[in-house]
Amino acid sequence: MAYRAQQINPWFGVGAAALVAALILGTLGVVAFHAPNAAQLGPSDWAAIRFTVSQALLSALLSVVFAVPVARALSRRQFRGRGMLITLLGAPFLLPVIVAVMGLLAVFGRSGWVSQGLELLGLPPVPIYGFHGVVIAHVFFNLPLATRIILQGWSGIPAERFRLAAQLGFSARDVMWHMEWPMLKRAAPGAFAIIFAICLSSFAVALTLGGGPRATTVELAIYQAFRFDFDLGKAALLAAMQLVLAGSAAMLALWMSQGQGGFGKGLDRELERWNEGSRGLDFISIAAAVLFLLVPMLAVGSRGLTALPSLPSVVWLSAWSSIQVALLSAGLALFLSLSIALAVTRFAWIESVGLLAIAASPLVIGTGLFIVIFPVASPQDWAFLVTACVNAVMALPFALRVLIPAVQDVCDDYGRLALSLGVSRWGMLWLVILPRIRAPLGFAIGLAAALSMGDLGVVALFAGTGEATLPLQIYRLMGAYRMDAAAGAALLLAMLSFGVFWICDTWGRRGA
Amino acid sequence: MVLELKELELRQGSFAMKASFDVDPAVRIAVIGPSGAGKSTLLMALAGFLQPSAGRLEWDGFEITKQAPSARPFSVLFQDNNLFPHMSVVQNVGLGLRPSLRLSSGETNQVSEALVSVGLGDMGARKPAELSGGQQSRVALARVLVQRKPMILLDEPFAALGPALKADMLDLVAELCTQTGAGMMMVSHDPSDAKRICETAILVAGGRANAPVATDELLRNPPEVLRAYLGA
Numbered sequence: 001m002a003y004r005a006q007q008i009n010p011w012f013g014v015g016a017a018a019l020v021a022a023l024i025l026g027t028l029g030v031v032a033f034h035a036p037n038a039a040q041l042g043p044s045d046w047a048a049i050r051f052t053v054s055q056a057l058l059s060a061l062l063s064v065v066f067a068v069p070v071a072r073a074l075s076r077r078q079f080r081g082r083g084m085l086i087t088l089l090g091a092p093f094l095l096p097v098i099v100a101v102m103g104l105l106a107v108f109g110r111s112g113w114v115s116q117g118l119e120l121l122g123l124p125p126v127p128i129y130g131f132h133g134v135v136i137a138h139v140f141f142n143l144p145l146a147t148r149i150i151l152q153g154w155s156g157i158p159a160e161r162f163r164l165a166a167q168l169g170f171s172a173r174d175v176m177w178h179m180e181w182p183m184l185k186r187a188a189p190g191a192f193a194i195i196f197a198i199c200l201s202s203f204a205v206a207l208t209l210g211g212g213p214r215a216t217t218v219e220l221a222i223y224q225a226f227r228f229d230f231d232l233g234k235a236a237l238l239a240a241m242q243l244v245l246a247g248s249a250a251m252l253a254l255w256m257s258q259g260q261g262g263f264g265k266g267l268d269r270e271l272e273r274w275n276e277g278s279r280g281l282d283f284i285s286i287a288a289a290v291l292f293l294l295v296p297m298l299a300v301g302s303r304g305l306t307a308l309p310s311l312p313s314v315v316w317l318s319a320w321s322s323i324q325v326a327l328l329s330a331g332l333a334l335f336l337s338l339s340i341a342l343a344v345t346r347f348a349w350i351e352s353v354g355l356l357a358i359a360a361s362p363l364v365i366g367t368g369l370f371i372v373i374f375p376v377a378s379p380q381d382w383a384f385l386v387t388a389c390v391n392a393v394m395a396l397p398f399a400l401r402v403l404i405p406a407v408q409d410v411c412d413d414y415g416r417l418a419l420s421l422g423v424s425r426w427g428m429l430w431l432v433i434l435p436r437i438r439a440p441l442g443f444a445i446g447l448a449a450a451l452s453m454g455d456l457g458v459v460a461l462f463a464g465t466g467e468a469t470l471p472l473q474i475y476r477l478m479g480a481y482r483m484d485a486a487a488g489a490a491l492l493l494a495m496l497s498f499g500v501f502w503i504c505d506t507w508g509r510r511g512a
Numbered sequence: 513m514v515l516e517l518k519e520l521e522l523r524q525g526s527f528a529m530k531a532s533f534d535v536d537p538a539v540r541i542a543v544i545g546p547s548g549a550g551k552s553t554l555l556m557a558l559a560g561f562l563q564p565s566a567g568r569l570e571w572d573g574f575e576i577t578k579q580a581p582s583a584r585p586f587s588v589l590f591q592d593n594n595l596f597p598h599m600s601v602v603q604n605v606g607l608g609l610r611p612s613l614r615l616s617s618g619e620t621n622q623v624s625e626a627l628v629s630v631g632l633g634d635m636g637a638r639k640p641a642e643l644s645g646g647q648q649s650r651v652a653l654a655r656v657l658v659q660r661k662p663m664i665l666l667d668e669p670f671a672a673l674g675p676a677l678k679a680d681m682l683d684l685v686a687e688l689c690t691q692t693g694a695g696m697m698m699v700s701h702d703p704s705d706a707k708r709i710c711e712t713a714i715l716v717a718g719g720r721a722n723a724p725v726a727t728d729e730l731l732r733n734p735p736e737v738l739r740a741y742l743g744a
């Protein structure tokens with residue numbers, strides 16, 4: 001529809017998209033320029049690539065397989081707290097990785113609850129470090145995501161079809177065969193591919209639970225090439241490998257998940273069902289998922305609560321840094337994503353910059369920026385600014401995913417009316433679009449701020465020993481075996497992440 | 513004043529229609545015809561939301577084919593989304609005077625008067641969601657009133673209302689037209705709407721919009737295409 005095009009100035013968006021593309025492709029160019037040729041990949045580098053792919057495959061597979069019974073149980077049971085549980089499934093997305101890792105250590109670690117229980121039975125503890133730990137952590141983060149995607153598939157089956165099935169006397173097995181299996185065939189591969197892509201770029205999980213020659217992801221290897229050997233050429237080469245891996249996985253995920261909604265629209269709709277299925281199985285599925293997700297979070301909470309009053313002052317200092325980084329990053333993400341979302345109404349192709357940001361790896365961008373900054377200034381001085389920028393780019397795909405459809409809807413619904421009334425470009429933005437997209441806007445800002453608050457990635461590459469964001473500080477405390485202080489700081493970080501999201505999201509919903 | 517459709521050709525995908533006739537804007541005109549024939553398409557082309565693939569539109573001898581929708585001599589009531597849900601009634605009406613919503617005190621008075629004349633004098637502070645469907649239509653009409661355009665285009669804006677309420681709204685529209693001297697063109701799928709307030713009617717069928725003729729005559733002696741649609 002051509003008529004809505006004139007109402008928005010697209011050039012901010014074109015500029016913003018160009019900026020993002022320059023950051024991603026420019027750093028890539030720098031990296032490629034510095035990378036020696038691929039023949040120099042040593043055996044440990046190939047091991048890192050193998051480990052990266054195999055842990056991502058297994059993590060994605062387990063997440064999807066476990067998600068199916070949970071999603072089915074949630075789709076056909078109505079119980080008190082169902083809505084809250086579905087909200088809870090969104091929580092791991094905002095939960096800082098380092099906090100979850102602390103929780104998993106408290107439950108599955110050597111002196112954790114599960115291992116102690118196993119010891120009572122005379123069994124060896126669960127190995128939480130290495131391959132197992134990385135996969136457990138990835139399933140912890142991605143089981144909820146898979147559940148939400150698949151639950152959406154279930155909600156997408158029209159209620160009328162279930163009514164028809166009941167009328168025709170379908171058994172639970174018939175329902176599975178005729179209705180649920182075809183849906184799963186569509187939804188599950190997409191969920192698998194998305195989670196596979198996410199796990200490929202895993203850095204913080206591998207940093208804390210992996211390491212060593214047998215459990216190093218490519219992202220972690222980039223970091224180690226920097227921190228331990230200061231071998232920029234090798235880091236650049238690994239960064240190029242990571243880009244190929246993540247890029248192809250992102251393309252695959254995109255191709256397989258076409259036509260699926262993002263953040264679970266309509267998930268709260270309860271389906272009226274007549275084929276009951278097994279109550280016991282549903283109960284076990286939901287209870288197991290809740291225990292698996294909730295217990296680690298509660299473990300951090302309870303341990304952190306006692307440590308909170310006596311936190312060392314460095315923790316508070318780094319918390320303040322984290323807040324500043326998060327706010328700056330959220331502001332940047334807001335400016336970029338809003339400009340791009342507005343420009344998409346005019347030039348649809350601009351949306352593809354979001355894809356670029358999905359494929360981009362923070363450590364690769366970090367490597368590139370480091371190479372650029374290193375000859376002219378001390379990268380340490382730039383640590384927070386670079387972190388905020390990279391975090392903003394990482395949040396961009398999510399922000400675009402909520403903002404683009406929202407802006408589009410407003411233009412579709414009210415563009416004609418505004419045009420017939422002669423509302424100007426500024427009027428369209430300030431009087432019509434911004435008030436109408438307040439809710440998704442608040443959500444997107446909150447998401448960007450929370451993701452940045454909890455991010456442990458590029459900052460580890462840049463920060464000197466003097467300064468740290470809160471997640472990095474927690475990592476250092478863990479490295480120094482100050483577990484109580486780490487737990488307290490983790491609780492603080494979780495509160496900050498959820499708090500900043502809650503504030504922005506509530507602001508958005510108010511008056512919406 | 514006269515509105516001229518000169519060899520107008522409209523295309524939307526594989527759909528195409530033609531229109532070529534003059535319209536006296538002082539008369540109330542209905543646009544009737546089978547569904548899918550292009551009634552709304554014709555109206556949207558007049559309003560400026562669809563560029564004709566050929567031909568021109570003239571108002572009083574001036575070409576308006578390329579004019580922006582807000583620059584044309586029409587105010588429009590759409591099928592839905594006539595009000596911004598996040599704005600108050602006063603703001604929604606105020607948009608008709610100043611799209612920036614910076615109203616002078618004189619303009620604010622105009623808005624209040626318009627609201628009084630559609631019977632919503634005390635509802636100015638409410639949001640559209642707090643109003644009934646009929647009241648929402650009245651707000652949109654109040655805005656049409658302050659816009660003071662020579663002609664009102666209506667694209668079945670009352671289709672969602674019950675029969676009695678719809679009749680009320682049609683009468684209100686007719687009354688406002690008489691009051692302000694504005695003309696109107698209304699798309700309707702219900703012949704009784706046309707009979708109620710429109711002296712003339714344009715029949716849209718078979719890829720062509722025909723010149724307006726007396727509504728009574730058209731409905732009493734409908735051509736073949738219309739007869740099938742009316743079911744008479």
